[in-house]
Amino acid sequence: MQALKIALAQIAxxxxxxxxxxxxxxxxxxxxxxxxxxxxxxxELGLTGYLLQDLAAxxxxxxxxxxxxxxxxxxxDLSVIVSFVEESGDHRLFIAAALLEDGRIxxxxxxxxxxTYGLFDERRFFAAGDLLRAVPSRLGAGIxxxxxxxxxxxxxxxxxxLDGAQILINVSSSPGRDLAATNEVGLGTATxxxxxxxxxxxxxxxxxxxxxxxxxxxSISFWGGSEVIAPSGETIFSAPFFEEGLFTVDINLADIxxxxxxxxxxxxxxxxxxxxxxxxxVAERAGLAHDSTADDLAEPGLDVAPGDPVANPxxxxxxxx
Amino acid sequence: MTAxxxxxxELAIDTTIARTVIGEFIRGQLRQAGFENAxxxxxGGIDSAVVAFLVAEAIGAERLLTVLMPYxxxxxxxxxxxxxxxxxxxxxSELVDISPMVDAxxxxxxxxxxxxxxxxxxxxxxxxLYDRSVTWGGLVVGTGNKTESxxxxxxxxxxxxxxxxxxxxxxxxxxxxxAEALGVPEAIIRKAPSADLWPGQTDEAEADMSYxxxxxxxxxxxxxxxxxxxxxxLGFDRALVERVDRMIAGSEFKRQVPPIAKLxxxxxxxxYLYPRRRPGSARG
Numbered sequence: 001m002q003a004l005k006i007a008l009a010q011i012a013x014x015x016x017x018x019x020x021x022x023x024x025x026x027x028x029x030x031x032x033x034x035x036x037x038x039x040x041x042x043x044e045l046g047l048t049g050y051l052l053q054d055l056a057a058x059x060x061x062x063x064x065x066x067x068x069x070x071x072x073x074x075x076x077d078l079s080v081i082v083s084f085v086e087e088s089g090d091h092r093l094f095i096a097a098a099l100l101e102d103g104r105i106x107x108x109x110x111x112x113x114x115x116t117y118g119l120f121d122e123r124r125f126f127a128a129g130d131l132l133r134a135v136p137s138r139l140g141a142g143i144x145x146x147x148x149x150x151x152x153x154x155x156x157x158x159x160x161x162l163d164g165a166q167i168l169i170n171v172s173s174s175p176g177r178d179l180a181a182t183n184e185v186g187l188g189t190a191t192x193x194x195x196x197x198x199x200x201x202x203x204x205x206x207x208x209x210x211x212x213x214x215x216x217x218x219s220i221s222f223w224g225g226s227e228v229i230a231p232s233g234e235t236i237f238s239a240p241f242f243e244e245g246l247f248t249v250d251i252n253l254a255d256i257x258x259x260x261x262x263x264x265x266x267x268x269x270x271x272x273x274x275x276x277x278x279x280x281x282v283a284e285r286a287g288l289a290h291d292s293t294a295d296d297l298a299e300p301g302l303d304v305a306p307g308d309p310v311a312n313p314x315x316x317x318x319x320x321x
Numbered sequence: 322m323t324a325x326x327x328x329x330x331e332l333a334i335d336t337t338i339a340r341t342v343i344g345e346f347i348r349g350q351l352r353q354a355g356f357e358n359a360x361x362x363x364x365g366g367i368d369s370a371v372v373a374f375l376v377a378e379a380i381g382a383e384r385l386l387t388v389l390m391p392y393x394x395x396x397x398x399x400x401x402x403x404x405x406x407x408x409x410x411x412x413x414s415e416l417v418d419i420s421p422m423v424d425a426x427x428x429x430x431x432x433x434x435x436x437x438x439x440x441x442x443x444x445x446x447x448x449x450l451y452d453r454s455v456t457w458g459g460l461v462v463g464t465g466n467k468t469e470s471x472x473x474x475x476x477x478x479x480x481x482x483x484x485x486x487x488x489x490x491x492x493x494x495x496x497x498x499x500a501e502a503l504g505v506p507e508a509i510i511r512k513a514p515s516a517d518l519w520p521g522q523t524d525e526a527e528a529d530m531s532y533x534x535x536x537x538x539x540x541x542x543x544x545x546x547x548x549x550x551x552x553x554x555l556g557f558d559r560a561l562v563e564r565v566d567r568m569i570a571g572s573e574f575k576r577q578v579p580p581i582a583k584l585x586x587x588x589x590x591x592x593y594l595y596p597r598r599r600p601g602s603a604r605g
Contacts, residue, residue: 119583119592179584188586219580219591 002253004139007037008226009246010239012215015049018059018084022047022067025082028246029074035248038139040080043171043213043226044111044148045095047084050173051217056125060087063098063108072100079137081145081211083171085126086110092127097147097171099135107135111147112156119175119220122149132156134165141166141253144206148172151196161204162271166256168200172212176223176242190225190241202233205259205266207251214244231259325510326497327533331540334495336502340378343487347379350485351460355603358459360386362450362480363406363414364517365399367500367509368488369464370406374503375487376462382412386457390446393420399517402509409506415453419445439518443479451482460484468493468532471539472565473572474516474524481575492536530561538565 009028013021025042032040044050048059061068061084071082079101086096086108095111110129114122134144144165150156151170160168178188185191193210201208208229213222226239228249237249260266283289287300295305351357359376363369369387376385387410389403407414422445427433450461463483465475467490475481488496493514500510513523514532525531538557541547542565549566553559578590587593 119588175583177583177588178586219583219588221583 002140004039004251004253005035005037006209006228006249006251007032007035007040007246008209008211008228008237008239008249009040009042009046010211010214010224010226010244011043011046012222012244013043013046013049013213015217016052016055016059018048018061018067021049022071025071026074029071029078029080031246032248033078035246037248038079039167039209040078041169041171041209041211041226042080042082043211043222044083044097044173045085046171046213047082049217050213050222051220052085053121053125056085056093057087060085060093062087062089063096063105068098068105072103072105075100075104076102077138078102079139079143081169081171083147088127093125094129095122095126095147096129097145099137099143099145101138106137107133107143107145109133109145109147111150113149113153115149115152119177120149132159132163134160134163136164139167139253141207141256144168146170148174151200157200157204157206157208158269161206161266162269165204165206166253167207167209168204169209170197170211172210173222174212175220177220185225185241187223187241190223193225194227194235194238197227197229198233198235201229201231203265205231205263206256207231207253214242231256325501325507326494328494328498329533329537329540332492332494332498332536334491334498336499339491339495339499340375340502343375344379346485347376347462347487350598351380353598353603354460354484356458356460358384358386358457359462360388360450360453360457360459361462361464362446363387363389363403364464365389365396365402365406365509366514366517367505368466368496370402370505370509371496371500371503372462372464372488373406373410373412374500374505377410377412378503382410384459385410385412386453386459387412387414388450388453389414389416390419390449391416392423392442393418394519395517396515396520398512399515402506402512405506406509409504413457417449417453419449435519439516440476440479442518443476447479447482454484462487463489465489466493466496467491468536468539469524470576471543471572472528472535472568473575474528475572475575477575492539493532494536530565534561535565538562539569542566543569 029040063086081097081099083097086094097109098105099107112129112132114126114128116123134142137143142164144160146156157168174189176187176189180188183191197208197210210227212224212226214224215222223241224239224243225241227235228237230236239247284291285301294303297305361369361372363373373387387407391400419442423442454461461483463486465481465486466488469475470489497510515523538552541552541555549562552562581588581590583591
């Protein structure tokens with residue numbers, strides 16, 4: 001049995017107070033180590049708080065910041081994921097998550113998708129990352145790290161799994177909203193995330209780890225509900241909503257092999273097919289290639305022709321060709 | 322001839338452009354709300370005098386009501402300065418003595434601090450202005466400047482309450498510049514700014530710093546995003562810089578709408594966002 005204890009740090013970061021949050025990280029890493037954890041996961045922007053607005057530039061750090069190195073120093077025989085605002089050499093600000101192991105910064109993931117709609121305004125304050133990589137880890141399993149909104153884009157967990165991830169990790173600052181009692185768990189956001197994480201675990205036959213913060217920034221309350229899902233899609237652990245805590249979960253990494261042998265979905269993936277079809281779609285959207293599946297009267301780059309949406313429902317029209 | 326006031330170089334503005342922009346702003350705000358008239362509380366100080374001149378210039382003095390709301394300890398000079406403004410503009414004016422209202426409230430609490438009394442007076446004046454906005458059929462125009470807003474030298478829901486504010490992005494030094502250009506009486510420009518909450522009170526004595534220094538510091542720190550070390554290198558005293566930084570951060574709440582707990586799918590100010598004036602919103 002390849003046992004691994006995962007510690008989910010479902011914390012409530014203090015907005016804009018880097019050093020205070022840093023001290024809390026050190027305490028929690030020590031506590032997790034004492035509990036026998038091999039992997040400790042902190043939520044998105046755990047070192048800074050989420051709703052930073054113009055504070056983002058004040059709390060931003062470079063990856064060579066001694067405070068980040070200090071955190072790495074605390075990771076002997078441990079894998080830790082922390083998240084912060086990263087300032088690049090050309091002064092772009094990224095929402096970053098880093099994998100720290102054995103004193104080193106092994107990997108930095110920069111949030112790829114910045115929600116700028118509804119209650120979100122991230123694109124105003126941050127730059128979007130351009131790289132998506134799964135990385136090997138001291139745990140003996142590939143890590144696929146992503147931040148919150150990244151997992152509302154289907155390709156992200158799939159690319160990570162194809163790139164070698166066996167443990168998908170999403171760190172989030174997800175604001176709880178849509179308090180309808182008709183939702184599965186009383187909170188629309190939580191219902192959606194549970195569905196997504198179970199689906200990704202199942203379809204990529206990987207462990208899926210979700211660490212979401214709690215606490216309040218201005219109007220918004222973060223709902224917690226951190227989870228660990230097995231490669232079978234079965235939920236192993238769900239943390240309580242809105243409650244701060246360090247939750248440990250025992251998993252068996254041998255489940256990855258068992259699941260992948262029994263359900264060889266990843267073996268059967270056709271990335272070359274994706275690339276071919278995506279390349280075609282990109283060319284069609286750019287108007288550089290004829291779109292053989294578009295409406296006859298659709299303009300180049302658009303699939304659907306203009307017209308009365310009631311008489312002609314949006315989508316591929318019947319009676320063409 | 323000595324200058325009317327000290328104007329730091331970096332704070333100099335083109336007052337002609339400022340008057341053009343502010344005039345359009347005042348007319349636009351009223352038009353979008355479906356109002357033709359405006360009213361302000363006139364204290365006798367420079368800020369409300371400047372706003373009175375600007376509103377009169379934008380929409381005509383006949384559409385402006387100035388309300389003088391002295392308390393019994395208010396300086397007689399303030400009142401006579403306010404009356405000079407009224408006479409100069411030829412606008413409507415009302416006198417509402419707030420002493421009976423304030424004294425009735427504090428009658429059972431004679432030991433109330435001057436801060437509590439000052440805040441209560443500011444809110445009483447707000448209540449009077451909003452009542453007069455109904456009888457006058459006009460919008461309350463704000464008279465707070467950028468300096469006092471940034472350091473939080475305002476009373477929440479008191480002097481900061483208004484329908485719109487034409488000078489809220491101008492530092493005190495810039496308001497003075499505008500005052501001179503508008504022809505505000507010299508005595509009003511020259512005298513030491515005061516909240517006039519007790520005899521002899523002045524802003525600069527209370528805050529222990531001068532407006533030209535404070536305005537310059539705020540300009541470099543806030544508008545020009547200079548760090549603490551950088552403004553110290555410009556010659557500002559580090560202790561002063563740190564004190565002002567704390568005042569700015571500590572008064573952030575005064576410059577924003579209170580947060581609503583996010584529970585439903587759409588929440589005012591969070592993800593229910595419309596211009597405050599939009600089709601259908603003007604008074605019918």
